Amino acid sequence: MKTVFSPRHRGHANQLELMAGAIVPGFELPSRAEFIHDRILEVGLGDIVAPKDFDLSIAERVQAKDFLDFLPTVYPRWKELGREGTALAYTWPTRGLRGDVVPECLDGALGHYSFDAGCGFVEGTWDAIKSSHDVALTAAELVKEGAGSAYALCRPPGHHAGSNFMGGYCYINNAAVAAEYFRVNGAKRVSILDVDYHHGNGTQEIFYSRSDVQVINIHGDPNQEYPYFLGYKEETGAGEGEGFNINYPLRWGTDWAGWSQALKDGIQKLEAFGPDVVIVSLGVDTFEKDPISQFKLKTEDYPKIGALIKAIGKPTLFVQEGGYAVADIGVNAVGVLTGFEGA
Amino acid sequence: MKTVFSPRHRGHANQLELMAGAIVPGFELPSRAEFIHDRILEVGLGDIVAPKDFDLSIAERVQAKDFLDFLPTVYPRWKELGREGTALAYTWPTRGLRGDVVPECLDGALGHYSFDAGCGFVEGTWDAIKSSHDVALTAAELVKEGAGSAYALCRPPGHHAGSNFMGGYCYINNAAVAAEYFRVNGAKRVSILDVDYHHGNGTQEIFYSRSDVQVINIHGDPNQEYPYFLGYKEETGAGEGEGFNINYPLRWGTDWAGWSQALKDGIQKLEAFGPDVVIVSLGVDTFEKDPISQFKLKTEDYPKIGALIKAIGKPTLFVQEGGYAVADIGVNAVGVLTGFEGA
Ligand SMILES: [Zn+2]
Ligand SMILES: [Zn+2]
Numbered sequence: 065m066k067t068v069f070s071p072r073h074r075g076h077a078n079q080l081e082l083m084a085g086a087i088v089p090g091f092e093l094p095s096r097a098e099f100i101h102d103r104i105l106e107v108g109l110g111d112i113v114a115p116k117d118f119d120l121s122i123a124e125r126v127q128a129k130d131f132l133d134f135l136p137t138v139y140p141r142w143k144e145l146g147r148e149g150t151a152l153a154y155t156w157p158t159r160g161l162r163g164d165v166v167p168e169c170l171d172g173a174l175g176h177y178s179f180d181a182g183c184g185f186v187e188g189t190w191d192a193i194k195s196s197h198d199v200a201l202t203a204a205e206l207v208k209e210g211a212g213s214a215y216a217l218c219r220p221p222g223h224h225a226g227s228n229f230m231g232g233y234c235y236i237n238n239a240a241v242a243a244e245y246f247r248v249n250g251a252k253r254v255s256i257l258d259v260d261y262h263h264g265n266g267t268q269e270i271f272y273s274r275s276d277v278q279v280i281n282i283h284g285d286p287n288q289e290y291p292y293f294l295g296y297k298e299e300t301g302a303g304e305g306e307g308f309n310i311n312y313p314l315r316w317g318t319d320w321a322g323w324s325q326a327l328k329d330g331i332q333k334l335e336a337f338g339p340d341v342v343i344v345s346l347g348v349d350t351f352e353k354d355p356i357s358q359f360k361l362k363t364e365d366y367p368k369i370g371a372l373i374k375a376i377g378k379p380t381l382f383v384q385e386g387g388y389a390v391a392d393i394g395v396n397a398v399g400v401l402t403g404f405e406g407a
Numbered sequence: 408m409k410t411v412f413s414p415r416h417r418g419h420a421n422q423l424e425l426m427a428g429a430i431v432p433g434f435e436l437p438s439r440a441e442f443i444h445d446r447i448l449e450v451g452l453g454d455i456v457a458p459k460d461f462d463l464s465i466a467e468r469v470q471a472k473d474f475l476d477f478l479p480t481v482y483p484r485w486k487e488l489g490r491e492g493t494a495l496a497y498t499w500p501t502r503g504l505r506g507d508v509v510p511e512c513l514d515g516a517l518g519h520y521s522f523d524a525g526c527g528f529v530e531g532t533w534d535a536i537k538s539s540h541d542v543a544l545t546a547a548e549l550v551k552e553g554a555g556s557a558y559a560l561c562r563p564p565g566h567h568a569g570s571n572f573m574g575g576y577c578y579i580n581n582a583a584v585a586a587e588y589f590r591v592n593g594a595k596r597v598s599i600l601d602v603d604y605h606h607g608n609g610t611q612e613i614f615y616s617r618s619d620v621q622v623i624n625i626h627g628d629p630n631q632e633y634p635y636f637l638g639y640k641e642e643t644g645a646g647e648g649e650g651f652n653i654n655y656p657l658r659w660g661t662d663w664a665g666w667s668q669a670l671k672d673g674i675q676k677l678e679a680f681g682p683d684v685v686i687v688s689l690g691v692d693t694f695e696k697d698p699i700s701q702f703k704l705k706t707e708d709y710p711k712i713g714a715l716i717k718a719i720g721k722p723t724l725f726v727q728e729g730g731y732a733v734a735d736i737g738v739n740a741v742g743v744l745t746g747f748e749g750a
Contacts, residue, residue: 080428082524084514085485085495087430142428152428155523156499159506160569160612161636165629171427172635180498181425181524226503269503286508292515293504 065213065382065401067104067112068203072195073097073219075188080150081233082181090150090184091356091388092233097219100384103394109215109401115198116205122248123197126240126270128228130166131177135235136190141170150184179231179291189220193235196220200238204245204381207341213380215401216242221385223264223345224291232262232291239345239383240270243277246341255280255339257330259369260347260385261357263295263311267345273305278337280330282323284358285313308337316358320365323350327372334376341379348387348396355388366396370403380404408556408725408744410447410455411546415538416440416562418531423493424576425524433493433527434699434731435576440562443727446737452558452744458541459548465591466540469583469613471571473509474520478578479533484513493527496520522574522634532563536578539563543581547588547724550684556723558744559585564728566607566688567634575605575634582688582726583613586620589684598623598682598721600673602712603690603728604700606638606654610688616648621680623673625666627701628656651680659701663708666693670715677719684722691730691739698731709739713746723747 079090104112120132142151153174157163166176196218203216222239224232243254255278256271258264263283271277286295301309310333312326334342348366350359373380382401387393422433447455463475485494496517500506509519539561546559565582567575586597598621599614601607606626614620629638644652653676655669677685691709693702716723725744730736 082425082430082495082497084490084497085423085430085493085527087425087428147427150428152425154425154427154525155574155634155636156501157636158499158501158522158572160572161522161608161634162639163502163636165636165639167635168630169632169635171633172630175635179501179504182497184428229501229503231498265504287511287515289512290514291498291504292510292512292518293498293500293506293508296505296508 065110065215065405066206066211067109067215067217068115068199069101069112069217070115070195070199073192076186076192076220077188079184079186079189081184082152092220093390095390096387096393097217099390099394100217100397103398107398107402109398115195115202118198118201122201122245123236123241126227126244127237131228134173134177135193138174138185139187139189142185145170150186152181152184153178154181177229179229182232183230183235192220196238197236197241200242200383201245204242207379207381208246208249213404215382216384218384223258223260223385224266226266226269234266237266237270239343240267242343242381242383247276251340253278253337253339254341254343255334255337256343256345257334258345259350260345261349261354261359262290262347262386264345265291265294268294268299268309271305272301272309273303275304275308278308278334278339280310280334282312282314282326282330285315288316289358317360319360320362323359323361324368327369331372331376339378341381342373342376344373344380344382345385346382346397346400347385348393351387351389351392351396353389353392363392363395363399366399367403370400374404374406408453408558408748409549409554410452410558410560411458411542412444412455412560413458413538413542416535419529419535419563420531422527422529422532424527425495435563436733438733439730439736440560442733442737443560443740446741450741450745452741458538458545461541461544465544465588466579466584469570469587470580474571477516477520478536481517481528482530482532485528488513493529495524495527497524520572522572525575526573526578535563539581540579540584543585543726544588547585550722550724551589551592556747558725559727561727566601566603566728567609569609569612577609580609580613582686583610585686585724585726590619594683595619596621596680596682597684597686598677598680599686599688600677601688602693603688604692604697604702605633605690605729607688608634608637611637611642611652614648615644615652616646618647618651621651621677621682623653623677625655625657625669625673628658631659632701660703662703663705666702666704670712674715674719682721684724685716685719687716687723687725688728689725689740689743690728691736694730694732694735694739696732696735706735706738706742709742710746713743717747717749
């Protein structure tokens with residue numbers, strides 16, 4: 065399996081985030097992608113190739129143009145205000161406030177386009193976002209052209225970003241853009257299987273009213289876990305999309321037995337849908353030692369995930385999402401891929 | 408004019424807030440209330456009395472019971488999680504997320520019930536919130552019993568807090584609770600005149616569909632200024648409340664000439680409404696030296712505000728809201744009150 069990777073992710077570094085009442089160094093570190101990259105070389109998964117440059121025309125079909133236009137402007141505007149460090153919003157349009165106005169000023173616009181203080185910008189953030197988008201589309205193109213499978217080593221991740229908002233370390237929703245790419249290029253149906261520890265709220269939101277993209281999420285129960293406000297079992301889609309969104313919220317402490325049961329059930333529903341292509345939103349923060357998560361998967365479980373996905377027998381694009389135990393992320397993420405390869 | 412004041416506000420101290428990408432000491436300092444208290448003594452405004460203890464039955468008519476029940480639990484729950492410092496939310500249910508679920512966990516519930524990271528909790532926060540509520544109702548009772556005017560030296564302030572959310576240093580909306588108190592006790596119509604630099608989004612939201620409480624706001628244009636997502640001119644009320652919400656958003660740099668024109672226009676509309684009682688949400692962060700605001704009012708302007716309000720000729724309750732240039736806040740806030748007294 066080929067991997068697509070760009071060193072431009074490294075510019076998104078030293079960004080800060082708000083957690084438990086403090087501003088802390090972002091858990092979404094450059095070393096995450098480097099550990100995976102190095103593990104791919106170590107096990108000889110296959111060639112690592114650079115992304116092509118894609119324009120945002122596919123992204124604009126799943127995320128609003130005004131939102132995408134805003135992203136590159138954030139850090140220049142932050143600096144114009146005489147500020148340094150990490151650009152973060154500090155107030156958000158929740159219930160009782162208006163979501164239909166984009167304030168002129170940067171602090172207001174940042175709040176408008178986000179839902180947390182976990183999607184900061186530094187100097188290199190936009191370039192990393194764009195490269196991550198290009199990585200996803202380049203890998204999708206490999207699959208479209210018959211590769212059978214490909215791995216988009218995306219950083220930053222994407223699954224928390226929605227139709228016109230960012231959050232949870234995510235800006236452009238790489239998996240959603242890839243799904244739209246497949247649809248535009250002939251696929252009738254696409255399934256997104258999100259195995260990240262956190263609910264992929266952005267992916268759900270983008271496709272919630274569509275019947276052509278099935279979204280399956282296995283994740284920490286939002287009653288207990290970020291992003292808290294989406295990912296409940298009763299969210300099954302709306303309108304034409306009714307029945308095409310499937311959530312498996314699982315409680316803290318879930319181990320392989322409970323987790324794999326949800327995966328097998330999800331795969332049954334995926335097979336019933338009959339997609340032309342499968343996109344896996346691959347987070348490995350389900351790992352027992354992940355610093356911000358509470359599932360109990362072990363390193364030996366990740367190849368089994370890959371094998372179960374391989375058995376579906378569909379062209380498959382893996383898109384990297386979360387996973388924060390940096391020392392283990394390479395082994396676990398690549399474990400899924402080698403499990404898929406049958407290695 | 409009598410002042411109602413409680414030293415219990417002092418327990419809400421050393422709380423932190425998120426601003427411009429950093430966690431900083433809260434601008435809403437205990438010294439704010441102490442400077443005003445001392446200035447009242449200095450000028451001999453009148454007696455300073457302690458609040459009575461009120462239950463939350465009036466508050467529950469304007470803010471949801473589940474929200475009010477949540478407030479005292481926040482800091483104990485924060486400590487149960489092994490955390491110290493300031494309890495702050497870190498993710499919020501904006502567009503694309505659900506506002507109809509209250510997650511079981513504290514981080515989720517904190518996000519559900521707030522709209523920013525500027526309403527933190529420390530050990531003494533709930534006690535201060537409750538004392539501030541009692542201060543407002545005790546002063547309202549003085550006015551109800553014929554005092555003509557009274558001053559509620561509330562801290563924390565209230566006008567950003569809405570029907571089921573907190574934010575912007577505000578938890579219980581003291582002015583809204585006082586308005587409801589007057590309605591319950593015989594007033595047919597109440598006007599709230601909010602002269603704080605920031606739009607009183609909570610007060611607007613609470614009364615937006617009601618014709619018995621007129622809400623007039625003079626404030627920094629939300630395109631430029633917190634709270635960004637409410638306070639635009641076209642927000643005039645809804646349903647039965649249509650026409651009873653009046654906003655005067657003013658641009659950065661507005662001085663007495665521009666500001667007083669809005670006040671005079673607002674007072675005309677107030678007089679046309681013909682309230683039985685006037686509540687002034689008294690913020691003095693319109694001051695030229697305020698550290699977080701951009702209007703240009705001078706110390707000599709504050710007595711003129713009081714005189715203009717006095718000329719309305721109605722029973723008047725002053726409720727303290729913002730104002731952050733701590734060395735000047737006493738002179739300016741009390742300047743409004745002495746201007747009202749004709750001193
Ligand atoms: Zn995750
Ligand atoms: Zn204010």
